Amino acid sequence: MDAPLFELKNASFSPQGKTVVDGVSLAVGQGETVALVGPSGGGKSTVLKLTAGLIIPTRGAAFWRGLDIAGMSRAQTLAFRREAAFVFQDSALWANQSIRQNLEIPLKTHFAAMHAKEREERVAKALAESGYRRSLDIRPADLSMGEQKLVGFSRAMILEPSAVFLDEWTESLDESAARRLVNAIKRKKKEGKTIVFVSHNFTVIKELADRIVMIVDGKVSLSATREEFANDSTLAQYIEQGISV
Ligand SMILES: Nc1ncnc2c1ncn2[C@@H]1O[C@H](COP(=O)(O)OP(=O)(O)OP(=O)(O)O)[C@@H](O)[C@H]1O
Ligand SMILES: [Mg+2]
Numbered sequence: 001m002d003a004p005l006f007e008l009k010n011a012s013f014s015p016q017g018k019t020v021v022d023g024v025s026l027a028v029g030q031g032e033t034v035a036l037v038g039p040s041g042g043g044k045s046t047v048l049k050l051t052a053g054l055i056i057p058t059r060g061a062a063f064w065r066g067l068d069i070a071g072m073s074r075a076q077t078l079a080f081r082r083e084a085a086f087v088f089q090d091s092a093l094w095a096n097q098s099i100r101q102n103l104e105i106p107l108k109t110h111f112a113a114m115h116a117k118e119r120e121e122r123v124a125k126a127l128a129e130s131g132y133r134r135s136l137d138i139r140p141a142d143l144s145m146g147e148q149k150l151v152g153f154s155r156a157m158i159l160e161p162s163a164v165f166l167d168e169w170t171e172s173l174d175e176s177a178a179r180r181l182v183n184a185i186k187r188k189k190k191e192g193k194t195i196v197f198v199s200h201n202f203t204v205i206k207e208l209a210d211r212i213v214m215i216v217d218g219k220v221s222l223s224a225t226r227e228e229f230a231n232d233s234t235l236a237q238y239i240e241q242g243i244s245v
């Protein structure tokens with residue numbers, strides 16, 4: 001059997017001796033959509049970053065296509081970063097770069113030979129997908145939190161990744177902007193892309209997730225498939241309560 005696309009094996013994360021993720025095991029198959037849910041401060045963002053290889057477990061290990069992320073070569077790391085994109089909870093745009101530059105940096109990193117014209121087209125396409133309408137020549141600090149989210153989303157999509165990690169990507173957006181970004185992810189799911197997301201929005205979770213994994217106090221407290229939570233109203237209620245704490 002093929003290795004899962006992403007896997008955490010008994011992964012813990014203890015910065016400065018404080019354990020924030022504690023022995024989490026999680027396997028994400030190719031084409032699967034997994035929702036990480038749970039109360040604030042429970043460790044969802046940290047589990048997402050561990051799975052995406054943005055941080056390395058203090059104990060246990062994280063794998064991409066069966067490769068231990070901590071031991072990957074530079075070429076493997078580049079391939080991994082080109083394939084798996086991340087939308088940060090706080091957008092995490094490069095503050096001293098324009099919006100255009102924020103989107104061009106991944107293209108220049110991964111496709112150094114790309115012509116300026118194609119780069120421009122890719123930037124325009126990615127921004128159109130998120131619905132961003134402001135100037136490309138301003139800096140992130142000139143944007144609202146919601147507008148920054150749109151740019152963060154576009155930046156993640158610009159490499160046309162086959163796997164996407166999203167951390168509360170619809171928060172601080174109005175309903176129609178949030179709907180646009182949910183629909184964009186729905187399309188990626190239909191195309192067979194792998195999606196791992198954190199959300200507090202049960203409507204979005206029910207719409208997208210093949211599997212829900214609840215993280216409480218840094219541990220997996222529950223894992224349920226779509227069938228399980230769709231057919232069991234007590235379980236669905238329990239999950240909804242766990243999300244809204
Ligand atoms: N590098 C770090 N150093 C110290 N503490 C950290 C670090 N990373 C995370 N934490 C702490 O770990 C806990 C879990 O954080 P995390 O951001 O993963 O939670 P979360 O479930 O995503 O919360 P929220 O729903 O509020 O976004 C928090 O108390 C946070 O302050
Ligand atoms: Mg978080």
